[in-house]
Every structure is written in C-alpha cells, then in structure tokens.
Amino acid sequence: xxVSAVDQxxxxxxxxxxxxxxxxxxxxxxxxxxxxxxIMQQFRLPSEKVSFFxxxxxxxxxxxxxxxxxxxxxxSLAFETMSTNNQVLQMxxxxxxLLLTHDLLILSxxxxxxxxxxxxxxxxxxxxxxxxxxxxxxxxxxxxxELVIEELLYSGRLGLLACLATVAKRLAEExxxxxxxxxxxxxxxPGLRALNAFASLLELRFIQRRGSVVPPLPVxxxxxxxxxxxxxxxxxxxxxxxxxSSKIYRVEKPFAPLSRxxxxxxxxxxxxxxxxxxxxxxxxxxxxxKRPRVAAETTSVADARRPEEAAxxxxxxxxxxxxxxxDSILTRAAASVLGAQASRVLAAMLDIxxxxxxxxxxxxxxxxxxxxADIVAQLAASAAGDARSGLDQHLSSLAExxxxxxxxxxxxxxxxxxxxRAIFSLTRQSVxxxxxxxxxxxxxxVFNALSEEPNxxxxxxxxxxxxxxxxxxxxxxxxxxxxxxxxxxxxRAADFMNxxxxxxxxxxxxxxxxxxxxxxxxxxxxxxxxxTRRLAEVATNRRLLDKRQxxxxxxxxxxxxxxxxxxxxxxxxxxxxxxxxxxxxxxLTPPERxxxxxxxxxxxxxxxxxxxxxxxxxxxELFLEFASxxx
Amino acid sequence: xxxxTVKPDPGDIQTRLLNLAGQLPAGINQAALRSHLSDxxxxxxxxxxxxxxxxxxxxxxxxxNRELLWRLRDASADRRLDxxxxxxxxxxxxxxAFGNKGxxxxxxxxxxxxxxxxxxxxxxxxxAKKLVKTVRPVGHAKKKIFMLFELEPDASLxxxxxxxxxxxxxxxxxxxxxxxxxxxxxxxxAAATPAATTSASATLxxxxxxxGQSRVSTVALSLDDIRRVLRALTLEGVVETxxxxxxxxxxxxxxxxxxxxxxxxxxFGAVRVPCVSCPVAPDCRIGGEISPIGCVYLxxxxxxxx
Numbered sequence: 029x030x031v032s033a034v035d036q037x038x039x040x041x042x043x044x045x046x047x048x049x050x051x052x053x054x055x056x057x058x059x060x061x062x063x064x065x066x067i068m069q070q071f072r073l074p075s076e077k078v079s080f081f082x083x084x085x086x087x088x089x090x091x092x093x094x095x096x097x098x099x100x101x102x103x104s105l106a107f108e109t110m111s112t113n114n115q116v117l118q119m120x121x122x123x124x125x126l127l128l129t130h131d132l133l134i135l136s137x138x139x140x141x142x143x144x145x146x147x148x149x150x151x152x153x154x155x156x157x158x159x160x161x162x163x164x165x166x167x168x169x170x171x172x173x174e175l176v177i178e179e180l181l182y183s184g185r186l187g188l189l190a191c192l193a194t195v196a197k198r199l200a201e202e203x204x205x206x207x208x209x210x211x212x213x214x215x216x217x218p219g220l221r222a223l224n225a226f227a228s229l230l231e232l233r234f235i236q237r238r239g240s241v242v243p244p245l246p247v248x249x250x251x252x253x254x255x256x257x258x259x260x261x262x263x264x265x266x267x268x269x270x271x272x273s274s275k276i277y278r279v280e281k282p283f284a285p286l287s288r289x290x291x292x293x294x295x296x297x298x299x300x301x302x303x304x305x306x307x308x309x310x311x312x313x314x315x316x317x318k319r320p321r322v323a324a325e326t327t328s329v330a331d332a333r334r335p336e337e338a339a340x341x342x343x344x345x346x347x348x349x350x351x352x353x354x355d356s357i358l359t360r361a362a363a364s365v366l367g368a369q370a371s372r373v374l375a376a377m378l379d380i381x382x383x384x385x386x387x388x389x390x391x392x393x394x395x396x397x398x399x400x401a402d403i404v405a406q407l408a409a410s411a412a413g414d415a416r417s418g419l420d421q422h423l424s425s426l427a428e429x430x431x432x433x434x435x436x437x438x439x440x441x442x443x444x445x446x447x448x449r450a451i452f453s454l455t456r457q458s459v460x461x462x463x464x465x466x467x468x469x470x471x472x473x474v475f476n477a478l479s480e481e482p483n484x485x486x487x488x489x490x491x492x493x494x495x496x497x498x499x500x501x502x503x504x505x506x507x508x509x510x511x512x513x514x515x516x517x518x519x520r521a522a523d524f525m526n527x528x529x530x531x532x533x534x535x536x537x538x539x540x541x542x543x544x545x546x547x548x549x550x551x552x553x554x555x556x557x558x559x560t561r562r563l564a565e566v567a568t569n570r571r572l573l574d575k576r577q578x579x580x581x582x583x584x585x586x587x588x589x590x591x592x593x594x595x596x597x598x599x600x601x602x603x604x605x606x607x608x609x610x611x612x613x614x615x616l617t618p619p620e621r622x623x624x625x626x627x628x629x630x631x632x633x634x635x636x637x638x639x640x641x642x643x644x645x646x647x648x649e650l651f652l653e654f655a656s657x658x659x
Numbered sequence: 660x661x662x663x664t665v666k667p668d669p670g671d672i673q674t675r676l677l678n679l680a681g682q683l684p685a686g687i688n689q690a691a692l693r694s695h696l697s698d699x700x701x702x703x704x705x706x707x708x709x710x711x712x713x714x715x716x717x718x719x720x721x722x723x724n725r726e727l728l729w730r731l732r733d734a735s736a737d738r739r740l741d742x743x744x745x746x747x748x749x750x751x752x753x754x755x756a757f758g759n760k761g762x763x764x765x766x767x768x769x770x771x772x773x774x775x776x777x778x779x780x781x782x783x784x785x786x787a788k789k790l791v792k793t794v795r796p797v798g799h800a801k802k803k804i805f806m807l808f809e810l811e812p813d814a815s816l817x818x819x820x821x822x823x824x825x826x827x828x829x830x831x832x833x834x835x836x837x838x839x840x841x842x843x844x845x846x847x848x849a850a851a852t853p854a855a856t857t858s859a860s861a862t863l864x865x866x867x868x869x870x871g872q873s874r875v876s877t878v879a880l881s882l883d884d885i886r887r888v889l890r891a892l893t894l895e896g897v898v899e900t901x902x903x904x905x906x907x908x909x910x911x912x913x914x915x916x917x918x919x920x921x922x923x924x925x926x927f928g929a930v931r932v933p934c935v936s937c938p939v940a941p942d943c944r945i946g947g948e949i950s951p952i953g954c955v956y957l958x959x960x961x962x963x964x965x
Contacts, residue, residue, distance in 0.1 A: 365918050428901075458929075460896065465930040469895050476894040494891040496827040554934035557943065557951035564952045626962075633961040637932045644929035 036559070037132075037152050040182075045126045052123040053132065053147070060146045130155075130184035131343070154346040155181065159635070160642045161349045164356060165234065172199060172225035177234065177344055185238050185341040188226070188286075192294045193301040195222040200302055219298035226294075227286050232382075234352070236282040236345045279340060351382065354650060357643070358431065358450055365429055370422040374431060376406040377445055393448035393654060394433075400440025448654045452540075455651040458644060459543055463512055470495055471503045471512075475538060478513055482537035489536065504536060511546045514539050541655045548648045555641045562634040569627050572620060579615050586612060672699060672707040677716065677731070686720055686728030712745065719745055720752055725772050740790075746773065750781040754791060754805055760813045761794055761806035820876075820884045834875050835888045840897055840916070842869045847916045860901060860913035863889070889914050933960045 041050040124145065127133045131151045136144045154161075158181045166174040175195045180186055199218035229235045286294075355378040363371035380402055381395045404419065423443060426432045431450050435442040456479065464472045473493040478484060484492065490500045507513040518533040566573065586609040593602040616624075679695050680687055696704055708729055711717040718740075720728040740748055753770055754762060762770075767778050782805055785791040794804045794812045806812065821832050843861060850859035867885045870876065892898040899917040933956040934940055942949045951957060 457896075461928070461930045462935055464896075465936040469897075472896060473891055473894040476896070480894075490827075492890075493894060494821065494832050494887060496829045499829065550935075550940075551929065554929075554932060554940075557934055557945070557954075558932070558957075560945050561951040561954065561957055630958075630961040634957070637960075640929045641932060 036156055040155060048119055049123040049126050052120060053127060056145050057147045157642060160639055163639060164353050169228060170225065172221045173229055176226050176229055180235055180342060180344045185343045187341050188290060188294055189297040191342060192222050192226060193298055196298045196302060219295055219302065223291060223294055230283060230285060233283050233345055233348045235342050237279045237284065237340045238343045239279055240341055353646060357647060361454055362426065362431055366425045370425055373419060373422045374426055376403055376410055380406050381445060393657065395445040397435055397442045397444050399442055451650050451654055455544060455647060456540060458647060459547065462547065467503065467506055471507060474503050474507060475512055478536055479538045483535040485533060485535060512543050544648050544651055548645060551641050551645045555638055558634050558638050562631055565627060565630055572623060576616060576624060579612060582612050583609060672703055673711055676707055676711060680717060680729065680731040686730040688726055688728050719749060721749055721771055746777060747781045747784055750778060751785060751790060754807055757806065759806060759810045761804035763802065763804055820878060820880060836892055838870055838873055838875055839866055839888055839892060842866060843898060843914060843916045860915040862913060866914065933957060
C-alpha cells in the first residue's frame with residue numbers, strides 16, 4: 029500500500045473521527061493482527077503521568093508525529109488526559125467501534141479465542157477512491173444520489189432518517205444558494221428528491237442494509253484497575269467483553285426496498301428537521317410505526333436482538349460501485365469506437381447482467397448468456413428505445429470489436445459479454461497510449477509488433493515495423509529500459525556458461541502483466557505527486573483562502589441583516605447595511621481575486637488529473653485480477 | 660618373335676576420347692575411362708585429356724562429390740573462358756551452378772577442396788576479367804557473395820524497395836505511410852456514415868493504385884510492399900483491418916482509418932497528466948531538487964488545461 033494512501037486515510041480519520049481513532053488505526057496498520065491487549069499496551073499509562081500536550085498540537089499533528097509517539101511508547105493525544113487505564117480501555121474500544129463502523133477492521137480469532145484486529149485494506153482503497161465513486165454516481169444517477177453516497181461513504185454506516193435529513197438539508201441549502209427568489213417555489217421538494225435518490229440507490233444495489241455495530245460495554249471501576257491505579261495483570265481483560273464479530277448483525281435481505289412505513293417516517297423526519305418551509309409530498313401520514321430502537325441504546329449483551337428487530341443502518345456497497353465503474357469504462361470505450369447507439373446496446377446488456385448478479389459474485393471473465401429477446405426488452409424498458417433499430421448491426425459491431433461474443437444464432441442469437449477480453453484489450457491500448465506519449469508513434473509499432481509476434485530478433489523486428497536499424501535499436505532499448513518489452517537470451521555457443529553478445533540470440537517479447545504492474549506503481553507515484561502539489565498549493569495560499577472565507581461569512585451576515593431590515597421596512601438601516609456590504613466586498617483586492625481564480629483552476633486541474641490516474645489504476649487492477657484468475 | 664609394345668597414336672586416343680564424350684554428354688568420369696578405354700594406358704589418356712582441355716575441346720567440371728568430369732565443350736560456348744586456366748574454369752563453372760544466389764569463398768572451398776588462397780586468386784582473376792562480380796547481401800555488409808557477371812542477384816540478396824544506396828530509406832517509408840493515411844482519411848470523410856464500413860474502407864489494390872498515381876515513388880511498388888506499409892500503420896494504430904470480400908489477387912481484407920478504442924482525448928486519458936511523459940519523472944522526489952511542488956510542467960499544464 030502506497031504511503032500516501034495511509035496518510036490520506038489517517039487524515040480522513042483524524043478529521044471525521046478524531047485523532048485518537050487515527051492513532052489506533054495507525055498502530056493496527058503497522059502491527060497486523062493486533063489483539064486488544066497489544067493495542068492497550070501502546071496506550072497504557074506509565075507509573076507517572078507524562079506532561080500534557082497542548083491542544084494546538086492535536087489539531088495540527090501529522091500522521092508522522094502520531095507514529096513518533098508510538099515509537100517512543102509514550103501515550104499521546106486524549107489518552108494523555110486520562111487518569112485510569114479503564115478510561116484508556118474505553119477510549120480504545122470506542123475507537124475500535126468507529127473503525128468497525130467504517131468497515132476498516134477485520135476481526136479474526138486466535139487459537140486461544142482472543143480476537144485480533146487487522147486493517148481492511150480493501151476498504152481503505154474504497155475510501156481513497158471516494159471522489160471517483162462520487163463522480164460515477166453523479167454521472168449515472170444525479171446530484172442527490174451523489175450526496176447520499178457521500179454521506180454513507182464518509183460516515184461508514186448511517187440510519188435512514190439521519191442520512192436523508194442531512195442530504196435533504198444540503199439540497200435545500202444548494203437550492204437556496206443557486207436559485208433566485210422567483211424560482212424557489214418551483215423547486216422540487218428536496219426531501220422527496222433525497223428519498224427518491226435513496227430508493228433508486230437501494231434498488232440498484234449501490235447501497236445496502238447493514239446491522240449496527242454494538243458499542244463496547246463500560247468497564248466497572250472495581251474490576252481491579254481502580255482509579256489512578258495501574259494495570260497489574262493484563263489477563264484481567266477479556267476480549268469477549270469488547271467488540272466481537274458476533275456483535276455485528278448480518279441482515280438477511282440487504283437490498284430489500286424501502287417499505288411504505290420507512291418512506292413515511294423519512295418524510296416526516298425530513299419535515300421536522302427542515303422546518304415548515306419545505307413542502308412534503310402528498311403521501312398520507314399513517315400513524316407512525318413503532319420507532320426502531322437505536323443500537324447505541326443497547327447496554328447489555330444479553331439484550332441482543334435478532335437482525336430484523338435491531339436498528340438497521342445503510343452503507344455504500346463498494347462491490348457494486350466497482351462493477352458499475354467497470355461497466356462505465358466499457359460503455360465509454362464502445363461509444364468512442366462504435367458510436368452512441370452501440371454503446372446503449374452494450375449498456376442494456378450490462379444492466380441485464382447486473383440484475384442477475386447476486387451479492388458476493390466474484391469478478392467473472394464472461395457474463396451469462398443473454399438472449400436477443402431479453403436485450404430488446406431491456407432496450408424498450410430503458411430510455412434507449414431508439415437503439416433497437418439496427419440492433420443486429422450494433423451487436424455484430426460489438427462482436428467484431430471483442431466486447432461480446434455470439435454464442436448461437438437461434439432466435440435472433442445469444443450473446444455473452446467478454447469482460448476479460450475487453451479489459452485486456454483496453455489495458456493494452458492504454459499501455460500503448462502511454463508509450464505513444466513518452467516515446468512516439470514508432471515505439472508503438474515496435475510494442476504492438478512484439479505483442480502480436482513474440483520472440484523476435486532485432487533484425488526480424490526491423491523488417492516487420494519498417495523502421496531503420498539505428499532508430500529501431502534505439503527505440504527497442506528505450507522500451508527495454510522502461511520495462512515495456514523484455515528480452516530473453518538464447519546462446520548459440522555450446523558453452524552456455526559464458527554467453528557473449530556475439531554468440532547469443534536476443535529475443536524480444538512483451539509481458540503485459542509485468543508491464544502493467546510496473547505502470548501501476550508509477551501511476552500511484554504520479555497520483556501521490558499530484559496530491560502533494562495540490563495540498564502544497566492550498567498550504568501556500570492558506571492565508572488568502574481564510575481571508576476569502578471570512579469575507580464570505582461577513583457578506584452572508586450582512587445579507588441576512590439587509591433582508592431582515594427590508595422585511596422590517598427600515599430603509600435607512602438597509603441602505604447603511606448595503607453600503608457596508610459594498611465595502612466588505614472590496615476587502616478582496618483584484619490581484620487577490622485573480623490569485624484565487626488561478627488557485628481554483630490549478631486545484632481543479634490537479635484533482636481532475638488524480639481522477640484520471642485513478643481510473644487508469646482501476647483498469648490496471650481489473651486486468652491484473654483477471655490475469656491472476658487465468659493463472 | 661619380338662613383342663614390341665605398340666604405342667597408341669595420340670591422335671587416335673584424342674579421337675576416341677572425343678567420341679566417348681559425345682556418347683556421354685553428362686561428362687566422362689574416371690570409371691567411364693576405365694571401362695571404355697581399358698586397353699589404353701591411363702597416363703596416355705590423361706595426357707590427351709590435358710591436351711584437349713587446353714585446346715578448348717573438353718572442359719573439366721567437378722561434381723558435388725569432388726569427382727572430376729570431362730565434358731565436350733559446346734562450340735558456341737563462351738569464348739570468354741578461353742585463356743583461363745583449369746582452376747579458374749572450375750571456379751567459374753561452380754559459380755554458374757550456384758546461379759543467381761551466388762556463393763561465398765567458403766562455399767567454393769568446401770565444394771572444390773581447393774586451398775583458400777587458390778580460390779581467392781581465381782576469383783580476383785575472374786573479377787578483373789569481368790566474368791564474375793561481388794554482391795553484398797542485405798544485412799551482411801561485410802559478407803561477399805560471388806556470382807556470374809551477367810546474372811541478377813536473387814531477391815534474398817537484394818535490399819528491397821525500401822532500401823537506397825545508403826541503406827534503409829526511412830524518409831521514403833514515412834512518405835508512403837503519409838500517403839496511405841491520406842487516402843484512407845479521404846475515404847473515411849467521403850463515407851456516408853461512420854457505420855458504413857465498406858465505403859470507408861479500401862482494398863490493397865486501391866491503395867496501390869493511389870500510390871502509383873501520386874508519383875511519390877520512382878519505382879513501381881508491388882502489392883507486397885503496400886501490404887507491408889499498411890501493416891506498419893496497423894501496428895501504429897493508425898489503420899485497422901476488417902475481413903472483406905475477396906476483391907482481387909492477394910487481397911482478402913479491407914483497410915480503413917482506425918477509430919481509437921480509447922475515448923478521444925481521454926476522459927480516459929491519464930496520458931494527459933504531464934507526469935506520465937515527464938523526462939525527469941524517475942528523479943522526482945517530494946522534497947528533492949526535482950519535486951512536484953515547484954514543477955513547471957504541472958504549472959503550465961494546470962494553466963492550460965482548464
């Protein structure tokens with residue numbers, strides 16, 4: 029795992045969940061399969077208290093400083109202020125709860141029944157990819173769906189009411205900020221938009237129902253630790269008292285649609301949270317259903333409920349997001365090659381496959397067989413009905429380009445989507461694009477020639493690609509140095525012990541898997557550089573950004589005061605406030621505005637570059653996944 | 660009674676040898692001499708054979724088994740060989756057998772069992788008399804192949820259409836590539852719809868005709884030459900092939916301008932990120948002399964991108 033990924037996640041945890049959780053995460057990431065006792069060892073108080081660290085250090089401590097604290101075996105952060113190891117234990121348990129809520133931990137049981145904690149790096153990867161997933165969701169399902177996914181990704185798990193209330197509030201604020209007063213009444217109900225988006229995401233399996241993570245039990249003071257005391261014997265702690273996998277309930281039907289009761293409860297809650305200004309839909313309000321108990325209120329292990337009765341929360345379904353991203357890549361490739369109509373046909377076929385795939389379905393090289401009639405029906409049901417004309421031609425084109433395969437010709441034909449072949453082809457073309465960018469078009473000729481006909485000597489290659497000897501040699505060696513082609517030595521002499529250049533054949537070939545692995549590392553490095561540059565630009569212009577924020581807040585306050593004065597009919601106050609507002613607007617000088625504009629363009633470009641690289645990284649990971657399955 | 664040995668008349672021996680050579684057009688070997696002229700002493704036979712060879716009535720050959728053959732020399736035979744000694748004639752006849760593929764000095768030595776020095780002297784003499792010439796094969800500039808002066812070297816020895824006196828003519832090949840691309844682009848633009856694959860495609864013969872009419876080449880380009888150029892463009896990703904109906908001799912597929920399978924100017928284009936093609940990327944370190952924070956490539960890219 030790239031260092032930057034750990035730093036990013038640690039920063040994310042520090043901001044959203046607190047520095048203590050970030051510290052626990054860092055420790056477990058460095059020490060895989062850590063039981064609670066080992067984690068406690070890092071935070072237990074010594075016999076004497078250490079000096080108190082000022083709060084400023086907590087706010088600006090970097091992950092490296094946190095790690096330094098561990099290395100010095102000195103307690104840090106909020107653990108500092110604790111006087112008993114009981115409090116330390118509770119804090120560690122709460123941190124573990126939060127990490128489990130975000131699916132960042134994997135639990136395993138040792139032979140002695142102790143529970144060990146390891147980092148779930150796959151979920152770390154998901155969180156690092158959050159911007160790409162949000163972009164994908166916005167493209168496919170709209171802005172409201174994007175906000176729902178954002179809330180669930182960054183909160184780990186959320187209840188229905190909490191999630192919808194937050195999203196509806198954000199939508200209402202955006203509507204208020206962007207639309208004029210005249211247009212406001214015509215805006216669609218933000219609560220309904222949020223609810224519909226949520227229901228769509230659940231139907232498409234972008235989100236799923238999850239059980240709640242039961243919080244840890246408080247440890248009594250008379251357990252032997254005592255206030256101000258010190259742990260004499262770690263064996264007094266039993267891991268079963270704290271987070272265990274049995275406490276995380278599994279839901280039988282993770283994609284069950286929202287019931288009418290849930291929808292009504294959600295709309296009611298949204299109205300209560302947003303206020304009467306927001307109109308509700310015309311759904312009748314039945315007597316409120318029995319309010320589900322919140323999991324945080326559970327205080328006894330013996331009071332554990334069955335999954336159906338326990339409060340259900342929702343989380344983003346990372347696997348479905350990955351599959352959808354893969355489908356998006358394939359449809360865009362088809363669109364660029366064959367046109368929009370053929371792309372819609374492929375999208376319809378992918379939708380059929382998606383409906384048939386069950387949870388836990390592994391990445392398969394080919395899809396199930398799809399009948400011609402099913403494809404026609406799916407096109408008719410979707411908004412791509414016009415793609416039915418010329419369907420056979422589009423299917424033939426898709427088959428020619430290797431996206432699908434015709435299995436039989438009966439009843440219009442049966443088809444299968446070739447995921448593996450398509451991903452392989454796209455990967456090869458992506459690598460060729462990198463070569464073209466670095467070394468030119470002629471290098472692409474050499475690469476493709478060796479891909480199609482491996483084990484060629486330099487002389488044979490020259491006649492294949494029609495490049496002169498000197499140029500061909502130079503290109504070949506540059507490709508060899510950069511790892512795009514590989515060389516095998518075949519000795520001509522009987523003496524294989526001392527091969528010399530003039531007594532050996534050198535055969536060149538392409539090993540796409542090896543090349544892709546190297547490029548993957550490079551892409552991670554490039555992404556790291558773009559991120560570093562973006563953060564550095566923000567740090568350099570921090571003073572200016574803070575000033576802009578203060579001016580914005582000032583203007584917002586003045587606007588509120590002006591509107592209050594206008595509604596009270598106080599024109600003098602309104603005029604004075606308007607004048608103050610005009611002066612406040614001048615606080616940012618034109619050079620500063622230009623600098624901010626440049627910074628905005630730069631950050632947008634860098635973020636877009638990171639997304640482009642992330643997509644390439646995803647493609648290479650898909651390729652390597654398929655390649656490892658094949659091996 | 661005196662038994663004096665009657666020496667055979669040399670003229671008779673020569674007549675008998677010529678008659679025997681006429682009966683055996685493939686040539687007389689030593690076995691034939693023993694069987695047909697057993698009554699004559701061998702030394703006299705050999706003496707007469709030498710006389711006939713020097714007078715040009717017989718020519719000496721050597722088989723692959725290094726067996727000597729004597730054959731009647733054709734009256735219309737090449738008079739240029741008059742005045743050549745036996746060894747030179749042998750070397751000349753061996754080169755004639757190799758035809759337009761020629762032979763190296765080592766090959767001649769292995770066939771004739773003559774010392775290398777002798778063969779070298781014979782070849783120099785024949786070259787000076789313009790009976791033999793030297794050819795340097797493609798890819799082996801230091802190797803010498805000898806062949807008869809009037810013969811054209813075989814295609815395997817010749818450099819080919821894309822070679823000039825100075826070697827591979829890259830500029831000529833690039834011009835051919837540009838012309839082929841231009842023709843296919845015109846075909847694509849003239850096609851009614853992008854999906855009209857047939858009208859947007861061209862056969863090998865059509866491309867050859869266009870190249871011929873464009874007069875970019877002073878020599879006539881064969882179908883194979885055009886195929887190699889289009890193959891190079893296919894490898895470059897500029898042209899793609901499609902199976903087509905049989906449209907002419909040697910042409911079983913259609914060629915058209917490639918549509919890139921990656922979305923145009925990449926939303927899939929990580930290649931747009933300057934780090935991918937940066938010449939100093941391997942030396943770039945966060946905190947180093949070359950670092951992303953002060954990188955001018957990133958600055959220019961961010962300014963020009965959005």
